[in-house]
Amino acid sequence: MRNIALRLSYDGSAYHGWQAQASEATVQQTLERAVEKTVQHPVHITGCGRTDAGVHAMRYCANFRTDSAIPTDRIPLALNSRLPADIAVSAAVEAPEDFNAIGSCLQKEYIYKIHNSRIRDPFLDLRACFWPAPLDADVMNAAAAAFVGRHDFAAVRSVGTPTKTTVRTVHWCRVERDGDMITVWVCADGFLYNMVRAIVGTLVYASDGKLSPADIPLLLEKGDRRLTGPTMPPQGLYMHRVWYEGDVGRMMAIP
Amino acid sequence: MRNIALRLSYDGSAYHGWQAQASEATVQQTLERAVEKTVQHPVHITGCGRTDAGVHAMRYCANFRTDSAIPTDRIPLALNSRLPADIAVSAAVEAPEDFNAIGSCLQKEYIYKIHNSRIRDPFLDLRACFWPAPLDADVMNAAAAAFVGRHDFAAVRSVGTPTKTTVRTVHWCRVERDGDMITVWVCADGFLYNMVRAIVGTLVYASDGKLSPADIPLLLEKGDRRLTGPTMPPQGLYMHRVWYEGDVGRMMAIP
Numbered sequence: 116m117r118n119i120a121l122r123l124s125y126d127g128s129a130y131h132g133w134q135a136q137a138s139e140a141t142v143q144q145t146l147e148r149a150v151e152k153t154v155q156h157p158v159h160i161t162g163c164g165r166t167d168a169g170v171h172a173m174r175y176c177a178n179f180r181t182d183s184a185i186p187t188d189r190i191p192l193a194l195n196s197r198l199p200a201d202i203a204v205s206a207a208v209e210a211p212e213d214f215n216a217i218g219s220c221l222q223k224e225y226i227y228k229i230h231n232s233r234i235r236d237p238f239l240d241l242r243a244c245f246w247p248a249p250l251d252a253d254v255m256n257a258a259a260a261a262f263v264g265r266h267d268f269a270a271v272r273s274v275g276t277p278t279k280t281t282v283r284t285v286h287w288c289r290v291e292r293d294g295d296m297i298t299v300w301v302c303a304d305g306f307l308y309n310m311v312r313a314i315v316g317t318l319v320y321a322s323d324g325k326l327s328p329a330d331i332p333l334l335l336e337k338g339d340r341r342l343t344g345p346t347m348p349p350q351g352l353y354m355h356r357v358w359y360e361g362d363v364g365r366m367m368a369i370p
Numbered sequence: 371m372r373n374i375a376l377r378l379s380y381d382g383s384a385y386h387g388w389q390a391q392a393s394e395a396t397v398q399q400t401l402e403r404a405v406e407k408t409v410q411h412p413v414h415i416t417g418c419g420r421t422d423a424g425v426h427a428m429r430y431c432a433n434f435r436t437d438s439a440i441p442t443d444r445i446p447l448a449l450n451s452r453l454p455a456d457i458a459v460s461a462a463v464e465a466p467e468d469f470n471a472i473g474s475c476l477q478k479e480y481i482y483k484i485h486n487s488r489i490r491d492p493f494l495d496l497r498a499c500f501w502p503a504p505l506d507a508d509v510m511n512a513a514a515a516a517f518v519g520r521h522d523f524a525a526v527r528s529v530g531t532p533t534k535t536t537v538r539t540v541h542w543c544r545v546e547r548d549g550d551m552i553t554v555w556v557c558a559d560g561f562l563y564n565m566v567r568a569i570v571g572t573l574v575y576a577s578d579g580k581l582s583p584a585d586i587p588l589l590l591e592k593g594d595r596r597l598t599g600p601t602m603p604p605q606g607l608y609m610h611r612v613w614y615e616g617d618v619g620r621m622m623a624i625p
Contacts, residue, residue, distance in 0.1 A: 126492040173493075195490055200500065203490035235450055235458040237381040238426075238497070245455065 119190065120178045120210040120363045121146075124171075126201040128241050128350065131168045142166075142202060146177065149197035153190070154183035163216040163357045164223065164306070165276075169349035171242060173226075176357045176367055178216045208366045219363070222286060224302040224356040225311045227347065229319075232295040243296065244351035251322045252292035258321035259288040259299065261331035262314055269338035271314050272307035273346060281307055281338075290318060300355070309346050316344030374445065375433045375465040375618045376401075379426075381456040383496050383605065386423045397421075397457060401432065404452035408445070409438035418471040418612045419478065419561070420531075424604035426497060428481075431612045431622055433471045463621045474618070477541060479557040479611040480566045482602065484574075487550040498551065499606035506577045507547035513576035514543040514554065516586035517569055524593035526569050527562035528601060536562055536593075545573060555610070564601050571599030 123146070131139035135147070143160055150158050163176040185193065190207035198204070213219075228243035230236060231250045239245075262271075262285050269281040286302040299315050317334075320326050320343070326334070334342050357367055378401070386394035390402070398415055405413050418431040440448065445462035453459070468474075483498035485491060486505045494500075517526075517540050524536040541557040554570050572589075575581050575598070581589070589597050612622055 124492050126496065171493075191489065200490065200495040201492045203492050203495075205489050234446065234460050235455065237379050237456045237458050238428075240455040240458075241381065242493070 116180045116182055116212075118178055118180050118210045118212055118214055119187065120176060120208050120214060120216065120366065121190070121194075121204050122206040122366050122369075123175050123177065123202060123204045124173050125175065125203070126242070127166060127169050127171045129201055132170065133162050133164070133166045142172075143177075145199065145202060146194075147179075149194045150179055150181075152197050153193045154181045154185065156181070156183070161216045163220050164354060166352075166354060167309075167349050170352045170354070171350075172354035174356055174367060175354050176216045176220070176359070176363065178210055178214060206366045206369065208362045210363050211361065214359075214363060216357075219359055221358040221360065221364075222302055222304050223306065223354065223358070224300060225306070226353050226355040227299040227301075227311055227315045228351045228353070229297040229299075229315075230295055231292075231297050239296075241350055244348050246319070248323075250297060250319065252290050252297050254322045254328065255297070255299070255318040256290040258318050258328035258331060259290050259314075261328055261335075262288040262301070266335050267338055268307050268310055268335065270335050270340060270343050271310050271317060272340070273309035273313070274340075276308040278307060283307065283310075288314065302356075311352060312347040312349070313340070313343060313345075315347045315351075318344070319347070320344035371435045371437055371467075373433055373435050373465045373467055373469055374442065375431060375463050375469060375471065375621065376445070376449075376459050377461040377621050377624075378430050378432065378457060378459045379428050380430065380458070381497070382421060382424050382426045384456055387425065388417050388419070388421045397427075398432075400454065400457060401449075402434075404449045405434055405436075407452050408448045409436045409440065411436070411438070416471045418475050419609060421607075421609060422564075422604050425607045425609070426605075427609035429611055429622060430609050431471045431475070431614070431618065433465055433469060461621050461624065463617045465618050466616065469614075469618060471612075474614055476613040476615065476619075477557055477559050478561065478609065478613070479555060480561070481608050481610045482554040482556075482566060482570045483606045483608070484552040484554075484570075485550055486547075486552050494551075496605055499603050501574070503578075505552060505574065507545050507552050509577045509583065510552070510554070510573040511545040513573050513583035513586060514545050514569075516583055516590075517543045517556070521590050522593055523562050523565055523590065525590050525595055525598050526565050526572060527595070528564035528568070529595075531563040533562060538562065538565075543569065557611075566607060567602040567604070568595070568598060568600075570602045570606070573599070574602070575599035
């Protein structure tokens with residue numbers, strides 16, 4: 116059976132996240148319906164991560180199995196003709212039999228966008244977190260450095276998804292300002308539930324002087340979610356990159 | 371009674387256009403509700419133009435009358451705190467007693483965005499028209515020049531809104547490509563219903579070789595809507611600039 120890996124992007128504003136639900140529209144269900152119409156049989160699609168309601172993805176990987184003879188390079192246009200404008204498949208590749216979009220993932224990068232301006236902008240604020248109070252991106256970047264490395268991240272996760280361990284390795288975490296837009300980049304071997312949004316809330320706390328960047332190692336050691344910053348809203352969060360070995364990795368690396 | 375002019379922008383994706391309707395959410399109604407909560411009495415808001423469902427506005431002008439003593443410079447934040455994220459008021463000014471956002475308007479500019487790429491982009495295609503076939507922006511720009519000047523524009527309007535005359539003066543009409551994005555700018559002393567979308571459809575016809583830029587003067591003279599290009603979809607259209615005299619004009623000129 117062929118194992119097809121897809122590269123896609125989506126604006127999550129209109130969806131209740133990635134994962135299929137009984138009552139609400141999700142990206143997974145919408146994509147499954149488009150694939151099923153294309154390959155003419157029921158499919159289950161595995162995604163590289165569960166994004167929450169309102170979260171976006173610039174580069175997302177998903178895979179499904181099929182006996183259909185459709186040429187791989189025809190799959191993106193075939194799916195796009197059946198998908199709404201807020202989901203687009205940009206590439207497809209035949210993956211090894213044991214490839215799995217979540218299990219085979221080597222590392223992931225999320226970005227978080229903050230529109231830091233006194234005045235809202237309707238063309239930005241559905242896809243960034245509007246934050247009217249001034250933020251200091253340099254202080255935030257100093258605080259971000261404290262998250263890099265192998266740590267127990269229980270202090271910056273929401274309880275909800277069971278997990279064997281709350282230890283992860285953050286490869287990078289940095290903050291840059293470009294005009295009114297502040298972007299936070301976080302890359303790790305894996306993420307706990309709401310981890311990026313809680314890290315960004317903690318960076319905002321650092322900018323506001325509610326904690327010092329030097330406090331963060333101790334806060335991580337204590338592991339108490341009540342001592343770190345708030346979980347930031349979903350519309351600023353994007354799945355930005357996902358890394359794999361082989362052909363799927365090469366497909367996902369295209370800018 | 372004070373006459374307050376507002377400068378606002380909106381993403382029209384979620385609205386059934388500007389004008390109030392009995393059953394559907396519109397920008398006018400949403401704004402009126404926010405103003406009424408702020409000034410504590412019923413208001414009627416006059417807009418600078420009726421945009422259709424799905425059409426956006428980067429700079430839009432509206433006015434309303436009130437006896438409220440709220441300082442003018444506090445109005446934008448007061449309204450924004452009551453408006454959804456897809457509508458934002460960026461400035462307010464006290465206008466002359468006889469100012470009217472539509473009647474006092476000197477000229478308007480619309481832009482139309484075409485995302486000309488083989489592959490869709492969810493972060494562009496709700497706010498631009500996705501067009502996968504190659505378009506020649508130079509041919510479109512040559513055709514655009516034929517619309518400039520004082521003409522009868524009956525050939526590029528949809529019937530629907532009664533109007534005394536179908537003669538208008540187009541001050542400029544030009545087309546530029548920036549990567550995958552083609553933008554059409556059209557400025558006129560006034561616009562007929564669907565005029566910009568029909569002009570852009572005619573420019574697309576010119577690019578496709580379905581008509582020649584040299585044909586356009588004769589097509590305008592004939593005034594037959596069936597001979598020009600199609601009405602393009604709404605999501606590419608933006609009210610871009612509106613010109614007035616005096617303080618309102620200065621407010622609307624801020625970049």
